[in-house]
Amino acid sequence: xxxxxxxxxxxxxxxxxxxxxxxxGEDGAKVALAEEDRYGGTCVIRGCVPKxxxxxxxxxxxxxxxxxxxxxxxSNGGFDWGTFRGKMHAxxxxxxxxxxxxxxxxxxxxxxxxxxxxxxxxxxxxxxSRKSARHILVATGGRPVKPDVxxxxxxxxxxxxxxxxxxxxxxxxxxxGYIACEFAGILNGLGVHVTQYYRGAQILRGFDDExxxxxxxxxxxxxxxxxxxxxxxxxxxxxxxxxxxxxxGDKRLFxxxxxxxxxxxxxxxxxxxxxxxxxxxxGQIVVDKYSQTGVPSVYAIGDVTDRVNLTPVAxxxxxxxxxxxxxGNPTPVDHDLIPTAIFTQPExxxxxxxxxxxxxxxxxxxxxxxxxxxxxxxxxxxxxVLMKLVVSQATRKVLGCHIVAPGAGEMIQLAGIAxxxxxxxxxxxxxxxxxxxxxxxxxxxxxxxxxx
Numbered sequence: 001x002x003x004x005x006x007x008x009x010x011x012x013x014x015x016x017x018x019x020x021x022x023x024x025g026e027d028g029a030k031v032a033l034a035e036e037d038r039y040g041g042t043c044v045i046r047g048c049v050p051k052x053x054x055x056x057x058x059x060x061x062x063x064x065x066x067x068x069x070x071x072x073x074x075s076n077g078g079f080d081w082g083t084f085r086g087k088m089h090a091x092x093x094x095x096x097x098x099x100x101x102x103x104x105x106x107x108x109x110x111x112x113x114x115x116x117x118x119x120x121x122x123x124x125x126x127x128x129s130r131k132s133a134r135h136i137l138v139a140t141g142g143r144p145v146k147p148d149v150x151x152x153x154x155x156x157x158x159x160x161x162x163x164x165x166x167x168x169x170x171x172x173x174x175x176x177g178y179i180a181c182e183f184a185g186i187l188n189g190l191g192v193h194v195t196q197y198y199r200g201a202q203i204l205r206g207f208d209d210e211x212x213x214x215x216x217x218x219x220x221x222x223x224x225x226x227x228x229x230x231x232x233x234x235x236x237x238x239x240x241x242x243x244x245x246x247x248x249g250d251k252r253l254f255x256x257x258x259x260x261x262x263x264x265x266x267x268x269x270x271x272x273x274x275x276x277x278x279x280x281x282x283g284q285i286v287v288d289k290y291s292q293t294g295v296p297s298v299y300a301i302g303d304v305t306d307r308v309n310l311t312p313v314a315x316x317x318x319x320x321x322x323x324x325x326x327x328g329n330p331t332p333v334d335h336d337l338i339p340t341a342i343f344t345q346p347e348x349x350x351x352x353x354x355x356x357x358x359x360x361x362x363x364x365x366x367x368x369x370x371x372x373x374x375x376x377x378x379x380x381x382x383x384x385v386l387m388k389l390v391v392s393q394a395t396r397k398v399l400g401c402h403i404v405a406p407g408a409g410e411m412i413q414l415a416g417i418a419x420x421x422x423x424x425x426x427x428x429x430x431x432x433x434x435x436x437x438x439x440x441x442x443x444x445x446x447x448x449x450x451x452x
Contacts, residue, residue, distance in 0.1 A: 001121075003121060003132045003133050003134045004030075004032075004131045004132045004133060005029075005030045005031060005032045005109075005131065005132070005133040005134070006023070006029035006030045006031065006133065006134050006135065006326075007019075007020065007023050007024075007029055007030075007031045007032075007133060007134070007135045007136075007137060007325075007326075008031075008032050008033075008034070008115075008123050008131060008133035008135075008136050008137070009031065009032070009033040009034070009136075009137045009139060010033075010034055010115045010116075010117075010123065010136070010137070010138050010139065010140055010270070011033075011034075011035060011041070011138065011139035011140040011141060011266075011302070011304075012033055012034075012035030012037075012038075012039040012040070012041060012099065012103075012110070013040065013041020013042060013043065013044075013139060013140075013141050013302060013314065014040070014041055014043050014044070014302075014311045014314050014315050014318075015041075015139045015301045015302035015311075015314030015315055015317055015318040016033060016035075016041070016137065016139030016301070016302070016318065017033070017039065017040075017041075017099055017102065017103060017318075018314075018315045018318040018319060019137055019139065019301065019318035019319070019321050019322055020033045020103060020106075020108045020137075021102050021103060021106045021108065022318070022319065022322045023322050023325075023326050024106045024107045024108045025105075025106030025107065026322075027322065027326045027327065029326055031107070031108045031109070032108065032109040032110070032111065032131060032133070033103060033108055033109070033110050033111070034110070034111040034112075034113060034114070034115035034123070034125060035110070035111075035112060036112075036113055036114035036115075036126070038096055039096050039099040039100050039103075040092075040095055040096050040099045041141050042141050042142070042303070042311075043311040044092065044095050044096065044099065045092055045096065046158065046159045046162060047158075047311075048311055049091075049092065049095065050088055050092060050162045051158075051182060051183075051186070051343065052343060053088050053091065054088075054162075054186045054190075055182070055185070055186055055343045055345075057079070057084050057186075057189075057190065058185065058186045058187070058188070058189025058190050058345070059189060059345070060079075060189075061076055061079070061189055061190075061191070062189065064076045065379075065381075066375070066376070066379045066381065069378065069379035069380055069381075070378070070379065078191070079167075079190050079191055081164075081166060081167045081190070082166075085162070085164075088162065089162075111125055113125050113126040113127060114126045116269065116270045116271040117136060117138075117270055117271035117272065117274075117275055117277075117298070118130060118271060119275065120136075120275060120295050120296075120297045120298060121133060121134065121136070121297055123136060124271075133297075134297065135297055135298075135299065135325055136297060136298045136299070137298075137299045137300070137301065137318075137321060138267075138270065138272075138285060138298065138299070138300040138301075138304055139300070139301050139302045139304065139314070139318070140265075140266040140267065140270065140302075140304045141265075141266050141302055141303045141304055142263040142264060142265050142266055142303035142304065142306075142309065143159070143263060143264060143266055144157035144158055144159060144179075144259070144260070144261075144262070144263050145157075145259075145261070145262055145263065145264050146259045146261065147174075147232075147259065147261050149232050149233065149234060149235065150233075150234040150235065150236075151234055151235030151236050151237075151242075152235065152259070154235050154236070154237060154242050154257060155174070155235065155242075155256075155257040155258060155259045156256065156257070156258050156259070157258065157259050157260070158179050158183065158258070158260055160258075161183060161258065164256075167187070167190060167191070167192055168192055168254075168255035168256035169192065169193060169255050170192065170193040170194075170195070170253075170254050170255045170256070171187055171192050171193070171194055171195070171254060171255065171256040171257070171258060172195045172196070172197065172242075172244055172252075172254040172256075172257045172258070173187075173194060173195070173196045173197075173257075173258045173260060174196075174197050174198075174231075174232055174257065174258070174259050174260065174261055175196075175197075175198060175259065175260035175261045175262075176196075176198030176199075176200050176202075176203040176204065176205065176228075177203075177204065177205070177260060177262070178204065178342040178343075178344070179260040180196060180198070180203075180258075180260035180261075181196075181203055181204060181215065181219065181342065181344045182342065182343050182344055183258065183260065184196045184219060184224050184226075184344075185219065185222070185224070185343075185344050185345035186345075188219075188222060188223055188224050188345075189345065193225075194223075194224045194225065195224075195225040195226075195227070195252070195254070196219075196224055196225065196226045196227065197227050197230040197231060197232060197246060198226070198227070198228055198229075198230065199229065199230065199231040199247075200228065200229070201228060201229060202216060202228060203215065203216050203219075203226070203228070204216075204342065204344075204348075206354075207342075207348070207350060207354060207402075208350065208354035208355055208356070208388065208390075208400065208402045209354065209355065209356055210355065210368065210386065210388065210402070211348055211350065211354075211386055211388065211402040211403075211404050212348075214346075214370065214384065214386050214404045215342075215344050215346065215348055215404055216228075217384075218345070218346050218383060218384065218404075219344065219345070221382055221383070222345060227246070227248060227250075229247075229248070230246050230247055230248045230250075231246065231247045232244055232245070232246055232247075232257075233245045233246060233247055235257060238253060240255070241253040241254060241255055242254050242255075242256070242257050244257060263303070263309070264282060264283055265282065265283050265284040265285065265303060265304040265305070265306055266303075266304055267279060267283050267284065267285050267304050268283065272285065275295050275298065276294060276295060277293045277294060277295055277298060278293070278294050280306065282306055284304065284305055284306035285300040285304050285305050286305075287299070287300050287301075287305050287307075289332035289333065290320070290321075290324050290330060290331070290332055290333075291305070291317055291320065291321050291324075291333065292324075299321055299325070301314055301317035301318050301321055302314035302317060302318075305317075307333075307335060308335050308338055310338065310340060312338075313333075313335070313338060316333060316334070317333050319331075320332065320333045337351060337352055337416070337419055337420045338351070338416075339351035339412045339413055339415070339416030339419075339420075340412070341408060341409030341412055341413075343409065346383060346385065346404050346405055346406060346408070347404070347405065347406060347407065347408035347409055348402070348403065348404045348408055349401075349402070349403040349408035349409050349410075349411055349412025349413075349415070350400070350401070350402050350403070350412060351400065351401050351412055351415060351416040351419045351420075352390070352398070352399050352400035352401060352419050353390060353399045353400040354390070354400060354402070355388075355390050355400065355452070357400075358390045358392075358399045358400055358452075359452040362392055362393070362394060363392075363393040363394065363451070363452070364390055364391060364392060364393060364399065364451065364452050365390075365391045365393055365425075365448035365450075365451050366388065366389070366390055366391070366448055366449055366450050366451070366452065367388070367389040367391065367425070367445040367447075367448050367449065368386065368387065368388040368389070368445070368449050369386070369387050369388075369441050369445055369449075370384050370385065370386045370387075371384065371385060371441070372384055372385075373385050373405065373406075373438050374436060385403075385404055385405035385406075385438055386402065386403065386404040386405070387403055387405070387438070387439070387441040387442050387445070388400075388401070388402040388403070389401055389425065389428065389442070389445065390402075391424075391425045391448070393451070395424070396424040396425050396426060397422055397423070397424055397425075398418070398419050398423055398424065398425060398427075398428065400419075401415045401416075401419055401442075403415070403439075403442075405438050405439075406438075407438075411438075411439050411442075415442065428442060428443050429443065429446075431443045
């Protein structure tokens, strides 16, 4: 049977674009890709990239204060959101253009419209036309959702934050995951009065307790009004503001309310059910270790599969798909020991197991130190950092590495190599310290602070 294409990709985010580009450009496959929104997906258009630009912007106010302590005659004239927003959107436009050109230059045919599956080898575009393909790859990502509370429609999500006409004077952020905590730090740095409600006992659930505890402490020190064990009951409009009633009895007015209460896979109305493609409890597409669904010709990668929802992971999954399907080299995706950074203020970098997870599986030693770094200490600022290694008593392997510090993301990338290679505590000890740095503490901690 002949097909219009060897591969049809639904979704123009990081994972889908990578799979399409490599299959077409390096393997000579005939490939098409459909995207109903902007190319680049969550990461480039409404996630990592604009978020990191906002993190950079938000840190300059603190730098001015610090510079004065170092003898510089500097003043903070205030932040111009309009100027920054214009430049940010110009940069996103530039990056989207790069994504489009990558596909074009590798011979991928693109359709700027929604696509859904009709059968195991056919997709239907929004204009009604149908295309056949030997393989279909679903890479439609995820989206933020609002909780079911009265007045929730008055709130915004992380998708909307980059398009505000003006920054609010006050904002309530609801949620305690990395998106909520990152935007709390960003907006606080940009001069917005930030309140954060989280229903749990501590922010950043699933991460190392000691590390997330320090992040929360520092967020509060930085002026973010964090309320743990607190959720929203209802919201209603009051003049230009939003009146929020909370479970802790508070009734407060905010200029803006942002929900960062979770994301769901974009797998609805794709025709999956008619094909018998299984969906999980959160609506995710169920796949095996090769990203294959129960329908042999249909694969799925990235956030729509709800495995590890990180851009570099989606790209890895796309590459593994091409290896498996187009190069005859069955390649399972390696989701073990993925380093990651949370761009809170202070930043957090982590790889491997938390102290709590490691202690559940075997006897461990914990090496940790928390201190004021030289740069902030000299400036009379209070910020603390944390360097932490979780070590197996039996094998001496470093099971987890956790850093809370400025630049933690840069540090954890390199520490991640060592942990992925199976480095022991003694391998860390044999490495000479780079002095004076914060990260030298990773190789100078001689005695465990506790065993579990």
